[in-house]
Amino acid sequence: MKLTTAAALLALSPLTEATKPPKLNDIAYANGGNRAFGLPGYAASVDFIYHEISKLKGFKTWKQDFPANFTQTLTAEVTVDDETFRTVALTYTPSTSEDGVTAELVHGPEGEAACDAANYEGLDVEGKVVLVERGLCPDGTTFAGKVKPAAAAGAQVVVIYNSDEAKLTAGTLSAPNPKEYVPTGLIDQDPGQALKARLDAGEKLEVFVKIIQTIETRVTQNVFAETKGGDGENVVMLGAHLDSVQAGPGINDDGSGTSLILETAKGLQHFSTKLKIRFGWWGAEENGLVGSRYYVNNLKTTDVDDLLAYLNFDMVSRGFFGVFDGTGEKVGPGGPPGSEVIEDLFREFFEKEKIEVTPVGLTGGTDYVPFREVIKKPVGGLFTGTGLEQDACYHQACDNITNPVPETLHINAKAAAHVLSKLAIDGVKLIPKTPSNTTVGSIKRIRIQDSADRVGCYRYCAMRALIMSLTQNIDTTLFDRDRASEVANTGRSGSVAVSSSALSRHPA
Template identity: 30%
Template sequence: MKKKSFVPLLVAASLTLGIPAAYAKETHTPAAQSQQAFDNKIVKRIKVENIYRDITILSSEPRVAGTESEWNAVQYIEAKFASNGYKTDIQPFTFESYQAPNVGVTVADTSVSSDSITYTPNGEASGELVYVRLGTAADFEGKDLTGKIALIKRGDISFSEKVLNASAAGASAVLIFNNSPGALSGTLGAPNNDFVPAIALSQADGEKLAADLEAGQAISATVSVTGGGIQEKTSHNVVAVKEPSQQKKATNQIVIVGAHHDSVPGAPGANDDASGVGVSLELARVMSNMPTDTELRFVTFGAEELGLLGSYAYVDSLSQDERDRVVGMFQMDMVGSRDAGELVMFTVDGQKNIVTDLSAAAGVRTGTPLTYGQEGRSDHVPFHYAGIPAALFIHDPVEPWYHTPEDSIDKISKEKLHETAEIVGAAVYHIVRPDTPALEKAKVAPKPVEYEKVVGGLQ
């Protein structure tokens, strides 16, 4: 994704239950000291080495949704939650995934380097190669390509339009070459029965073929696309539940802490998002024996990288009663990179809520004041649209190793992991501990503090 900036907003105000306003100098007040005592029940128990160890194990291989490696991660995470006394559930869900095909192009008995185009149909074709420029409808006007292969340059219209225009003209296959140096990675957007096999070529190879054709040479080609197509796969969410330990004082409320356990192909995903999972596992351990009057759920989501599929599946599984009872969702995504920016809270609509309020107050008490801004593109999104207060915790701007093979354990900062664990842990415990007044009675301080602009965003 392209890097984008966001308009900074005021830092979230603290609740009067903790400190009256988000100023570090006020942490000496009796109310603040009392709240810090409760914070210490959590923060002093956090062992960052546990988090680091879990990230090391989880990032030993990519955890692509629907693969055996993701399932291995799911089993590891579930076992860790269960070992700390949580009631666990592995929630499966299915999704459709495109399986990239094997492709080959031969021109005049010589193999040409090529790449697949997503959603191309399988098939083989041999025939005369015809250069059709950008492959627009006008470029095909008056041309009969029956039994021939279209050579088309990238640009002006979508790949799918180029292939459909070629198919309508009778072409049996399409070669699309890049309009800039290097290999071409393209997609047709979605399956279509009117497509013919399509393969991508580099700019250099495509321009050479186009020049030879325009010079009058007759060139034949063979195209092969095999093994591609849509496959149904299964991913999983891991759900860990701690019922209120003090049932007589139970609030009937739910707090959810989330992270996603899948990664993109080829990336170990140490920061994205084994870091969030690692912090979740440690906070679950720390809170496992703490007295609580609120139901606490830790959820790690599958297939986040494919479009938040796991978190949407989880929210869809919640009854309306459960949705009404969830008072806050804390999503941690990419919270450990040494090369990323500062910790920021993001909400989908850019407005503060109970999650940002409590976390900003916790940040001041633990020595890390937070800003917040507007951003989607992580697992807090489905909760927001279900009417549940939710926020994303992420370092901004993200590290340069985002979605690359370099997102490895050696880039992880223990200090940043500890910082996030302290803030989220303190904020969550503020809700779930038994002596906290009902949240609906809490009052937000009227003068939140404005902090310096933060520039960056998810890429």
């Protein structure tokens, strides 16, 4: 039976205090301050999401086990002239010896030139420590692309300094590669620029570097929910990563996207859709998109053919209103054909709301990558930025419940509801496919107007209205409303003591 919008809303009963599970922020603070893959906080996050989606009507739910390389840094130190700098060991970096490395510090090529081994010709870096600035390389990486050329040129260690003022607490080389990588540490922008200035002035510097990191394989999970109804040969998928970095709770990154797609699924359960809709919560994203890569690489050919498009929501609660540039015409690179249609649908919503959009290039670093690069599917989504101005708590302990901007999260949730509602009804018309289920090379941009005289608009408008109404409470997935003021009083960088009553809400 299909419910009207009003009846559906009345049918929704809030969780009672006795049955309410802990939210993502509570989970993090109950498990060492994070929800990182391979640690108890991530396992509890999987349990929470699976508990929530298992209650949805009309959905099939499942988990997917996959192996991933777990890393934990034991020591990370870069010292020059008895001054030790704050140092982050990149995920999957090789370790130095227990005694560390003492060697001459030299500066590598500047900017993108450091991404090409040919630019090391004429530079004497053999057995030395190479200092380079973080930056995007043509291969889509900001770390690995700088390490490989230096290592190939004979560097014993690489020290990367950040390209902006953000105090990064994590960075990844995507996968272990001892043949092409050397021990690598990340330091902040200020000391990095100061060291470069001294080297440019002709000063000879000796540096001590010690990096010890354990790497082992652990099994973890992706989590999925999929509508039982809808055209199984045309699937629209929404995804967000469920894990945080080890440094903090990960409430903007990416508890915001996690909660956005969860609340969207809750709204969708009250309607039938023309297309099948699938939601995915990815594991080990912070370790190199491991969960989404595993999922895509293990899809059957028929499942690949059936997938129409993928929408990604990674960091959507503070910063600018970013929409991925599907065409690549604004900031590039773009996505496979059909990606521009998704971009247009998001822009349609923001233009109607008179909200300025920031175009975001599909440069990598989040879970749309395997969908775009491996199976060439149309991709799109939202992103609010990682820069200091957008999120000063990016990858830090202060990315807790005080970090998100509720209004930003709610607006992005409405934008997601707008796009999903249109794709769920008219996705095949908007993104046509060839008989082999590859997207047509040239797709005319189509904009559907919100008019009552359009066929199917009543169902589309009703569905969107319900999803939007539910996403008004999206922040409750991140934390309990009745505890928000209590935790906010601790300050953004303060620690939060989780009460025993909050812990007791976790279902057995």
